[in-house]
Amino acid sequence: MKKANRGNLPAMILLFFLMVLWQLGAMKINAAYILPSPLQILSRLWELRQVLFTVHLPATMGVTALGLAISVVLGVLLALVMDASPLCRKTLYPLVVASQTIPTTAIAPLFVLWFGYGIWSKVLVTVLITFFPITITVYDGLQSARIEMAELLLSYGATGRDVFFKIKVPCTLPYFFSAIKMAVPLSIIGAAIGEWLGAQSGLGYFSRRMMTQLDGAGVFAPIVLLSAVAMLAVAVISVVEKKVVRWRGEI
């Protein structure tokens, strides 16, 4: 752990200097509605803490959690189906890839049209952005299970079930964690975009409202909050991963 922290030190120093630079630049330009300084953003975050933490953060987290859950289930299911049958792979893989060429932000207003201002239009945006990396990464994980390993178990009289739980699952686990770590920030972004485009609550919605009021620091404050939540979530997942996956790399 210590070593990892020391490894991050240069990045931390650079980040600190960039922040100082930003602060100085913002102070020089002195136009908070365009470029608020980091300190202004933090103080705005503090002023708005009540409404941000009790109303908008829970709303965004609700969309994120629901979207992430659906994406994980959908992604893992698609990966399993594509892994199990070459025909399904040939049918689904191109479609899954093609789904990523859809300009989500451009058609998201349509979702609002179809599903209204409620939670589902945002969840759909989130899922559309998030399920793809999960599908592809988990599929790669399933494919990384070597056929020779399965054959070894089959020669002991193993069933397909044995092969799945004793080889496929452990081989896929590290990939699964990578997928989740990618998916968490994406789902938060997805939720925020969804809210930005049309909502009655949520950090994305709040950020946009501040924009119309030319409150630069107010635009940034929810975004800072979102980034912090994403980093925290990824850190928690990394801790769980260290506990569960004690190996990585070459099979």
Place this chain on the structure above:
Amino acid sequence: MNVLTFDHVSCRYPGQGTDIVDRLSFEVKPGSFHCILGVSGCGKSTLFRMISGLMSPEKGSIYVNGKPVCGHGSYCGYMPQKDMLFPWRSVGENLALPLEIQRKLGKKEQRQQVEAALAEVGLAGCADKRPDELSGGMRQRAAFARTMLTGSDLLLLDEPFSALDFLTRISMQEWLLAQWRKTDKTILFITHDVEEALFLSSSVLVVEHTPIRALREIPVPMDFPRSRKDLARPEIIDLREELIGMLRKQVAE
């Protein structure tokens, strides 16, 4: 009764024009140690894949202990070319795999058997180590112990020592012979190394052609227990040259 019988077995890989095994018949007596010797790619591993039920012959039948091999199942103890210790399992958990799949023993008995098998191959106390903490020779011994735990009396070892350095390899050969003499198991051992085949086997089964139509059985005139010095005897040296000649002819073909 024979441990293993091939009865006019033919097989081919999908998409290939010719059979890789063509009407092959041979028998293996219980308690023997045969090396199957042939050049790389001649189809040796394919024979093992058929005996362990991973691949079905197109024609003919294979019997292990009189029972026909048909589909997946536990016919023999198959040790593939790579040691295949699963990195996400400890050494002990790796050895427990065949026992877990047979589902005959409880966790505690499995653990006891694993400990005993590890002690048997000189790896006592390694049960909780990770496979990558073991040296090449130790990994092969662990994989061998896992193969023993299948409980089969026919062991198929596919070039188990070919990735080891020379000194480790010869000590592993001596070790394997000692293991074999302790048990009443039948061992088929694939190799492309003539000296290894001579040192280990009671008789060598030579693959002379692909497609494999016959295995030529060549008895090795050395008594057990053997030492490496025996390999320097004139009749063994002649035999070695003869075997090398046979393999060379195949490479030239």
